[in-house]
Amino acid sequence: MSKDKITVLYVDDEHNNLMSFKATFRLKYNVLIALSGDEAMEILKQKHVDVIITDQRMPNMTGVQFLEKVLETTPDPMRILLTGYADMGAVVDAVNKGKIFHYLAKPWNEEELTQSIERAYEVYKEKKEIVEMNSKLAVSNDQLEFLVRQSLLS
Template sequence: MSAQHIRILYIDDEVHNLNAFKASFRRIYTVLTAESAEEAYKLLEENEFHIIISDQRMPKLTGIEFFESILEKYPEPIRILLTGYADINAVIDAINKGQVYKYFSKPWNEDELKHNIEKAYEVYALRKENRELTEKLLDVNEKLEFLLRQKLIS
């Protein structure tokens, strides 16, 4: 898959951050942005994303709370947290509660973030491939069990 097909959702209540992110990455990836968790929920219902990047400090829900709230319905996208504040408890919560893949400080380093988006997509693709292989293996296993039962009956 080409980088352009990597679909990213970026959530941040600061519009200038959304614009800066779009300006940096829209030519490389498919980027959709949301100013709030409510907007992000709508975009998640309408689109499939490989990577979700969220600011930590937002008015109604923190980035961690947002990730935690979507975990059951949208477990596949890789989650990345951005924050302007170095809060070790937020980092720990991000990893434990929101299953965050990476944590970055603002302002982000464009090359570092790009590199980690590529790595996050590799993780996404490998997880998807593992799920598909597991499903095939279970299907083959069922067929083998069926054939074995047929052989034992006859």
């Protein structure tokens, strides 16, 4: 992990869960918290986020619905779904619609959640590096095409 902290957004409608998560992970990560999907969307408009963790069962917007909304506006952060219910339908929806990276059951285990966040961040960095390399390759390709054209004209 680099010296910059991973920014994690945790979304849960239970205030106690948010405070517990923040108290547990605030030293390891830059922790942002939201009580609802709508509040989390506002945070995403204002702050850079590397990993999003959301509870599935929330009023007004489920975790899957929130993650679908995130994909429309901010598709880069890695997404992790937490739920206290053995709802396979929610898991399938999360994978298919919310494009989650990982699914964990509540109550979460600190070590397991840390490992999931770290793995998610590694994948996030790899995706960013691939985009950067592709961009550099496109520039190099354009320069090479220009040189070939110049060579053909002379």
